[in-house]
Amino acid sequence: MTTQQEKVIPSKYIPDVGSHVETIEGNDYLITNDAMYTFYQRSKGELSPFFLALRDDKRLLGCKCTNCGLVRVPPFLTHCPDCNFAPTELIEVDQVGIMNSTPPITYFATSLFQDMAPYGRGRVIFNGADTAMSVNLYTTTGILVPGIFKKGTEVKLIFRDDRKGEMTDVFCVPTVELSKEQIERKGVQESEINWEAPIEPKLPQADDQEVALYNEALEGIKSIIEEMNTNERARKDIAGWKRHILVKTTGGQFAIVIDDGDIRLEQREPASPDFVMVCEDPRTLLDGLAYRGAITDSVINRKLWISKNMEFNTIFKLDRMARSVARSKKS
């Protein structure tokens, strides 16, 4: 249960009362904020038992044809089209299943799903079901990259702590990331899973050449970050955002501190970083910050690893800052 009542339209999308002037081809035009309301309620109809079971009982329901015995999950039919519309009955199925195909991963979601990205979206056949259910996929091992979920991967259904009676109340993680007890028990919630123990990629032992390369790249990164810190556009990109990032490379490590519009590089390890970034070659990060290729691409291509999936948002902001500095130079 959330303590604060959530609104259907988040307050950040509701503009203030007011007006401004826009000048187009030398003429001033007065623009006033106004509103038009539409509000509607949506019934889950005959699917209500399915969503209520997810929300209230943490159970997964399917429908079984009383004639052919086919079990469909989710239970989207009350009568079986294969059996001259024989009625189906609701049954509970297992919460462990197998990926039916290799899922795509969404890194850049629309505003509606931005808070959930990156996520995989795949089809899972749960034990006891004959059809696949479309469900979101996450990993506890750090950033979600291709290869974690494949066709045939065994997964477990996990329930959100705060459930509303929607498909997004549940998601799946690979069973190899869970304990035996968690795999066997139904109704496991997200807060019961350890999200704070990602598997950090090992860095090779550094030789003199790599240390020299690190020192050189560090100077470059330092000067770009200083430039970002004095750039108004770039500062706006991290307004209200606060993160301590520990950056580990083969030749050495440092910290990037984002503090509500301020960004700085620190050559000491933060006491408790919000997340860890690992890139073998520091030039990968340097190139991204210098707007020579996106850092998000390096994450997707596994050249740069981050310890928390949700911090892809921060990486996205760093890319935006690089773009802001590049644009300021142009104009």
Ligand SMILES: [Zn+2]
């Ligand atoms: Zn049937």
